[in-house]
Amino acid sequence: MSMAKKMYLPVLMIFTVFCLGLSPAKDVSVQAEDAPSIVVVTGKLAKELVNTTLRAVEKGKVENVAPVSAFDLEGSSVYTVGGGVTAVTIPLHGDYSLPSNITVFLDEDHNVLQTNEMLVTQNELGNFQVSTYLNGTLVKSQDTGIAYMTDEELLAEEPSMIQPMGIGAVASCLGAVLGVGGTVAYIIAVACGGSCAAPTPVTAPICAACIGAYAVIGAGGIAGAVACFNYL
Numbered sequence: 001m002s003m004a005k006k007m008y009l010p011v012l013m014i015f016t017v018f019c020l021g022l023s024p025a026k027d028v029s030v031q032a033e034d035a036p037s038i039v040v041v042t043g044k045l046a047k048e049l050v051n052t053t054l055r056a057v058e059k060g061k062v063e064n065v066a067p068v069s070a071f072d073l074e075g076s077s078v079y080t081v082g083g084g085v086t087a088v089t090i091p092l093h094g095d096y097s098l099p100s101n102i103t104v105f106l107d108e109d110h111n112v113l114q115t116n117e118m119l120v121t122q123n124e125l126g127n128f129q130v131s132t133y134l135n136g137t138l139v140k141s142q143d144t145g146i147a148y149m150t151d152e153e154l155l156a157e158e159p160s161m162i163q164p165m166g167i168g169a170v171a172s173c174l175g176a177v178l179g180v181g182g183t184v185a186y187i188i189a190v191a192c193g194g195s196c197a198a199p200t201p202v203t204a205p206i207c208a209a210c211i212g213a214y215a216v217i218g219a220g221g222i223a224g225a226v227a228c229f230n231y232l
Contacts, residue, residue, distance in 0.1 A: 038079055038080070038081055038082075038222050038223050039079060039080045040077070040078070040079045041078040041079055041080060041086070042078075045078075046076075046078040049078045049086060049088050049106070049110070050073060050076045050078065050088055050090070052088075052106070052110050053076075053088040053090070053104045053106070054068075054071075054073065056104065056112050057104075061112050062102075062104055062112055062115050063115055063135045063136030063137075064102055064115060064117065064136060065117055065119065065133050065136055066092050066096065066100070066102055066117060066119060067094075069094065070092045070093055070094040070095065070096060071090050071091075071092065071102070072090060072091040072092065072093050073090060075090070075091045075216075076088060076089060076090045076091070077089045077215040077216070079215065079222070081105075081211075084107060084108045085105055085106070085107065085113065086105070086106045086110075087103055087104070087105050087106075087211070087212070087215075088103065088104045088106065089101050089102070089103040089211075089212040089215035089216060090102050090103075090104075091216045092117075092119065093151075095121060096119055096120060096121060097120040097121065097122070097128065097148070097149075097150075097151060097154070098120065098151055098154050098155075098184055098187075098216065098217075099118065099120065099184060099187065099188060099212075099213035099214075099216040099217055100117075100118060100119050100120045100121075100216070101117070101118055101209075101212040101213060101215065101216045102115065102116070102117045102212070103115070103116045103117070103208065103209065103211065103212030103215070105208075114134070114135060114205075114208070115133075115134070115135050115136070116132070116133065116134055116205055116208040116209040116212060117131075117132070117133040117209060117212075118130065118131075118132055118191070118209040118210070118212060118213050119131045119132075119133070120187060120191075122148040123143055123148075125143065126147060126148055127143050127144060127145055127146055127147060127148060128143075128144045128146045128147075128148055128187050129141065129142070129143055129144070130142050130144060130187065130190075130191040132191070132205070132206050132209045133209075134205040134208075139205050139206060140195075140206055142190070142191060144186070144187055144190045144191065145190070146183060146186055146187060146190070149183055153183075154180075154181060154183055154184050155181070156181070157180075157181020157182055157183055157184070158181055158182075166231065167186070167189050167190060167193055169231035170185075170189040170193055170228050170229055170231045171185040171186040171188075171189040171190075172185065173227075173228035173231060174188055174189060174225055174228050177221045177224040177225050177228060178214065178217040178221045178225060179217070179221070180217050184217070188210065188213050188214075188225075189228075191206075191210070191213075192206065192207065192209075192210035192213070192229070193229065195207055195210070196210055196226075196229045211226075
């Protein structure tokens with residue numbers, strides 16, 4: 001497989017997933033069951049893949065921005081996403097807030113195809129800043145306009161009620177599907193909405209980072225979370 005093909009295979013795969021004719025978000029439970037392209041990997045195999053990813057980072061095969069010291073290896077999620085591609089998502093802590101993560105895509109031989117990072121931090125205005133990286137290069141950085149909160153405060157929030165349309169409805173849907181509070185859901189909705197509602201090869205890497213964000217919260221809700229963007 002050529003280097004160019006290795007680079008864009010995961011992006012195009014994710015682009016295809018987001019372009020599927022997903023059902024309205026009110027049917028996300030059905031959609032999650034009917035979308036076998038995203039399958040959670042558990043047990044010994046998952047642990048081996050996390051270790052493989054860590055070794056790749058240590059050997060410089062992964063171009064990462066977040067330091068290894070911020071990796072929450074025990075909280076990692078592993079899932080197959082179609083086309084022989086496996087994604088390993090590692091939550092990030094320390095200076096990073098929920099739903100910060102690094103997601104490494106591997107081929108059938110466990111070679112690194114692509115690395116996406118979503119780094120959520122507090123900016124100078126006291127808001128959540130979301131920065132997305134593809135293979136160590138900044139793709140997008142956005143002030144969400146949402147006042148910064150600690151992880152403890154975020155986890156203590158309850159999911160919001162469904163709103164009729166727009167970002168608010170996406171956030172409410174994400175809250176219900178992923179079981180998170182309104183602020184976390186809004187962070188994901190604001191950071192991912194413009195790129196995931198109608199993704200292109202240019203914005204698909206941001207969607208890839210967003211899938212990692214879903215996995216940090218709960219890998220089982222990825223397919224349903226994708227459907228939430230139909231509210232836009």
